[in-house]
Amino acid sequence: MSNLAILPILLPFLAGVLVAFFHKNLIASRIFSIIATVIHLALTIFIFMSVQESGTYVLEVGGWEAPFGIVIVADPLSALLTMTTAVVATAAVIYAPKSLSRIQEEFYFYSFFFLLIAGVNGAFLTGDLFNLFVFFEVLLMASYGLIVLGNGKAQLRESLKYILINLFSSMLFVTTISFLYSVIGTVNMAQAAERVGEVEQQGVLTVIGILLFFVFATKAAVFPLYYWLPSSYTVPNAVVSALFGALLTKVGVYSILRTFTLIFNYEVDLTHTLFIYLAMFTMIFGVIGALSTNNVKLIIAYNVIPAVGFMLMGIGIFTETSIAGSIYYLVHDMIIKAVLFLLIGAVTYAAGTSDLKKMGGLIHHYPVLGWMFFLSTLVLAGIPPFSGFIGKLLLLQGGLNQEEILIVIVALISSLGILFSMIRIFIGGFWGEADIMDLPKQKPSLAAMTWPVGILLSLSILLGVGAEMFYPAVSSIAEYVMDPELYIESVLKE
């Protein structure tokens, strides 16, 4: 049964390779991709269910025992995140044909897409720091392919910066791993946790921890290191932006969550307090960015940043409630960011521009799109009873219990800022006179774009309204995450 753990990596990888053979045959590739993602979704749901039931699956690849060989670990947290990834991937692949041009679709979009999913799942499932680096590279390689897809002027320009910043942080990652190896002599996460625990994370280990944090913070777009994000998430096609916004930064957040609850959890006063301050600045600057522009795609891209701040805040406060909040918010944010990027893709497709000043009155032509956008605004800002509210409630509760009043105030104010920045799109783009834009007589139908988003959105609403149903699972995962012994035991089998 433990072989199940590697399937979420293997299946998309094989699908990505196979679909490359008939990339010119669009009908076949589309059908194949949809079938593969649906199987992948069913598989990840099954893994999540059985992990909940019978505990963590650990696959020791090639039969080499845990600290020496490579391990793939499907624990409750990883299983939950791979499941969410699969949900986002399914919606994206249904949305893709309408959004991409023929050339973009033919040029291996589906291959890159599946390799991206394989890399993301690998990063979630690996139990080994060096393999985390390798899977980061897998997903980054696929994302390099996706970001230049279409060969536009701006795309080439921004992809250069995107690759450079990621390459630099990857090299920093390798260097940090080598430092860690020289100190504790292992790259296996469970053994690293054990050995760091034995010496209670003295001196240099904390420095290595902080270095590792900065690597992940670059990928996750935390405060001083988020400058690369807005423009590189704006230039690619809407479906690519949605995949990036929903998955890539979240992999960084997951890595911070994993390493700083499992390995470096002895100097909480230093490291986790730093997180709280960085989270605060991340929220403030993200919201200011979102309010500063009239480009609708850029507004959504900037909204990725404060969300990272919220999740980091939960990790920084470091109690069971706040970690539960972070995990809830992580799942919520993966889904809602995909919804927003896909919706904004439909909006710019319909309006023919991404400049807010040139839009107006879209709701007369596309009422469904308008109301869906309004609902997702409420979900994102965390208006009760939607899912953003539940995550934020847990985070704020955790913050108040630890008497971190300042971060709670900043979080509340920045939620207001997020709501304002989104409502600005709604007022500017959907309200107003219908004839402000010279839309073509034959309005393009958006049905193919809206229904996959509709599924995601209703799932997101369910996540909020049915919180009673989901909360026990999330809280048990938080309990599990806060007790690193469980992870170490299940991997090293002592």
Place this chain on the structure above:
Amino acid sequence: MEIVMSVLAGLLFMTGVYNLLQKQLLRIVIGTALISHGAHLTILTMGKLKDGAAPILTDGVENYTDPLPQALILTSIVISFGVTSLLLVLAYRASKINHTDNMEKLRGNDYE
């Protein structure tokens, strides 16, 4: 020996970062290549530069070299090789289409 290697890795990082901060695109690519060399040397050094037999279990040998850093470097070299070649192609294409290889002129604006 470790000290010499560390200094060398440091020098590589230094020159790499210097090149990374230049305006010309090709220099930046070279900078990333130098940084990755520095990182690989760091891995090698951090595993301790031990003399010893190949890490295969044989009778009468007590001192083995550590195989793990070498495996890690090999993986990392392959990855950085791939990324550097991709970056070179992309830099060529980007400078062709944007008619410049000066990063100062590749800032871009809001609406595109």
